[in-house]
Each structure stands twice: as structure tokens, then as C-alpha cells.
Amino acid sequence: MTRRWLAFALFVVLLAGVCTWLGSWQFGRLEDRVARNDVTRHNMVAPPVPVDEVATSDIDQSEDNEWRQVEVTGTYDTANQVIVKYQTRDEGSGVDVVTPLRTADGRAVLVERGWLPSANRTGADVDVPAAPSGEVTVVGWWRANDNVPVRAAQPDASRQVRAVSTLGVAPTLDYPLYEGGYLLLEKQDPPTKGFLLPDGPELGQGPHFFYGLQWWFFGALGLIGFLWFAWAEAHPRGPRKAGHARPGQRSVPAARAAAERAAAARAGGHTAAPGSQRPEGTSVDRQHDAGDVRSGR
Structure with missing residues (x-):
């Protein structure tokens, strides 16, 4: 394991631990809130x-x-x-x-x-x-x-x-x-008029349950992400077949052919195309052959 992966692993473990602790803390606050609500309900109906x-x-x-x-x-x-x-x-x-x-x-x-x-x-x-x-x-x-x-x-x-x-x-x-x-x-x-009486107790459970779930979700997400990256690192994709390229990328033969055509086009202004000229030696040889035939008659 490289230092980079070791540091990555330590960070993910620390992140998961903190998220787990924060989630447990929120659920603990939820338990306290429920217990206080139970006491309040009991007190409100007591004489x-x-x-x-x-x-x-x-x-x-x-x-x-x-x-x-x-x-x-x-x-x-x-x-x-x-x-x-x-x-x-x-x-x-x-x-x-x-x-x-x-x-x-x-x-x-x-x-x-x-x-x-x-x-x-x-x-x-x-x-x-x-x-x-x-x-x-x-x-x-x-x-x-x-x-x-x-x-x-x-x-x-x-x-x-x-x-x-x-x-x-x-x-x-x-x-x-x-x-x-x-x-x-x-x-x-006797009563007093003109006031709004004080509000009663708030007996809801608050946001602690969903906050706890969120923290645990973040911790699990960090671990899953680390495992996915580790698997991708350990199982790289195999080499591609010749002539096959990724989308948007030319294959090697096609790229080579395109480069050769471009080079030929650049050289076209200075060198004639193949077959446009014949060597002078060819016409001379043909003339000698014809003279030999006439002299043999």
C-alpha cells in the first residue's frame, strides 16, 4: 500500500468514526428529549x-x-x-x-x-x-x-x-x-383580562432522528466510496484491441494514415506525383534497340 492510499484510508476511517459519533450523539439527544417529554406529560396531569x-x-x-x-x-x-x-x-x-x-x-x-x-x-x-x-x-x-x-x-x-x-x-x-x-x-x-397566556410545552421530538440518520449516512458513504476506489485501483481495465479507441479518440492505424496523407500533401508542392515523369534512360535504350534492328537487315 502506497503512502497516498494509507493516508486516504486513515482519513476515511477518521471521517467514518466522527460521523458515527455525531449520529449516536443525536440519537442520545433524542432519547433525552423523549424522556423529558414523558416527565412533562406526567407532571401536567398530576394534581x-x-x-x-x-x-x-x-x-x-x-x-x-x-x-x-x-x-x-x-x-x-x-x-x-x-x-x-x-x-x-x-x-x-x-x-x-x-x-x-x-x-x-x-x-x-x-x-x-x-x-x-x-x-x-x-x-x-x-x-x-x-x-x-x-x-x-x-x-x-x-x-x-x-x-x-x-x-x-x-x-x-x-x-x-x-x-x-x-x-x-x-x-x-x-x-x-x-x-x-x-x-x-x-x-x-379572580382572572386578569388583556393578556395572552404563556405557551404550553413543546412535546415534539425535534430534528434529532433525521440528523442522526444523516450523520450515519455520511459515514457509510465515505466507506463505500473508499472501497470503490480501492477496487478500481486493484482491477484496472485491460489493454484495448488494435484499431479500437475510446469514444472521441482515433485508433492508432487511422491516426498514422492521416499523418502520412498530411505529409504527402505538404510535399506535393515540391515533388511530382508518382508516374508523372519517366526516367530519361528508358527512351535512350529504346532508341539503341531500334538502331540495332535496322542495321541487321
Whole structure:
């Protein structure tokens, strides 16, 4: 095996290995997605639980609590609500409104009350519907803090943020928050009008299955291509018969004849064609023969 073929083989093996690993990684992500969807479906039909059953620190927050129904009673603190910028619905720009709900034990839970259309300009005024006054009972879906840098969840001067996290909001309040996450409002009593309620979970499997197949296909294609080239190298085509040429290529005799005709045509201007001249010696010999005959009479 030449160095060229050895390098080619190593490259193909490496390519096939990488493609196989990437395909397996995509199928692993698919399995994780299916498992999370199963947990979500289970949580969504389970009865509501108190907020302190799911509210833990970020480090201790479990994915098993995602989309779990939580019921909590308290009073909205609209003075400290935050506006989450750059949120879209049906390709329309808008904002989410998140308001602390203070409970009887002195702590509060962040509640995402819904979505409003907005121009999404920094500092733009948003006409937020008033929250119910007095005590309300809220049922919502528990979501872990958005996985973003803390500064993205810290309210600016107009109390606008780019993500929701208790780590960013808590330092701006004079009372403690339930840690680890927030609620997406499903229903409350009494209700609030003017919002689009938060979207539910996305339970699709995503593109992981087809991505995995594509990576495995690329790996198999590389191996098949290498084997084909190796077979072609080991089984070259035999010599062709004389006078037979590939399409578009003249045979050797035909090419030689054409070359001879071209040479003769070039020489035609300087040399007479065969048979156009006779040697002088021929006429002289004939004259001598005739004289001998006459002298013999």
C-alpha cells in the first residue's frame, strides 16, 4: 500500500468514526428529549402541589419539576413587576409581564402573567393590564430559571429584562423569593383580562432522528466510496484491441494514415506525383534497340 492510499484510508476511517459519533450523539439527544417529554406529560396531569415542594436553589433544581402544576395564594406586587423584552408570538413582537406574588409567609414567587404586543424598544412604555387587587389564587406551571448570565435577568431603570431568573430579580426586592424558578400562569381567581397566556410545552421530538440518520449516512458513504476506489485501483481495465479507441479518440492505424496523407500533401508542392515523369534512360535504350534492328537487315 502506497503512502497516498494509507493516508486516504486513515482519513476515511477518521471521517467514518466522527460521523458515527455525531449520529449516536443525536440519537442520545433524542432519547433525552423523549424522556423529558414523558416527565412533562406526567407532571401536567398530576394534581397541583404547593410552591415550596418545587422551589429550591438553582443547584438543587431538578428537571423532574419542570411543567409541574403549582397552586399558590397571595397578593400581586405590581410595583416590582418586570417586563421581559424581545418575546414573539405568531411572528409578532411583544413582551412578557412577570409580577411577584407575595404569600402569607412573607416570601414571593415570580408569576409570568402573560404576553402583550409591543414595539420592543428599550425604555418603551408598555400598557400593562392591572393585576387583581387583594388576594388571588394562582395555578401555574413551574419553570426553572432561564439559563442565562445573571445580568440578562437584572432589571434596568425601567424594570426591563431579557430573561427571567430569581437570581437577577431577588436583589432588587426587600423581601425573599422562592428560589430556583417561576410560574407560567395557567389560571387564576379572580382572572386578569388583556393578556395572552404563556405557551404550553413543546412535546415534539425535534430534528434529532433525521440528523442522526444523516450523520450515519455520511459515514457509510465515505466507506463505500473508499472501497470503490480501492477496487478500481486493484482491477484496472485491460489493454484495448488494435484499431479500437475510446469514444472521441482515433485508433492508432487511422491516426498514422492521416499523418502520412498530411505529409504527402505538404510535399506535393515540391515533388511530382508518382508516374508523372519517366526516367530519361528508358527512351535512350529504346532508341539503341531500334538502331540495332535496322542495321541487321
